[in-house]
Amino acid sequence: MELGGESLNIKNENINKLKEIFHEVFSEGKIDFSKTIMANESYEDFARGLQEEIEKEEGIKFGVIALHEFSNIILKNEAGEVEILEQKEVKQYMTI
Secondary structure: OEEOOEEOOHHHHHHHHHHHHOHHHEEOOEEOHHHOOOOOOOHHHHHHHHHHHHHHHHOOOOOOOOHHHHOOEEEEOOOOOEEEEOHHHHHHHOOO
8 A cells, every 4th residue: 555655564663663662672673572571460569579588588577677776876965965875775765
């Protein structure tokens, strides 16, 4: 089919549109499927799984701050002097 002296090539037009949108997955004019990612889970499921994996490997718990994280906190007292709170002193400021 011709329109105004030019042939209508829908396939090439669509490929060119894809190249414009997804230029990073094209290599030598073809789609490089190794550069594409197909999601098989929601982002929420992915994040939850990643957190569980990190917790297991690193021995930490997301959303929980351990008491030792509050060790050696530097504060200024009412007189403007610098104080370093030790872990045992931090407990008085915490509500559990």
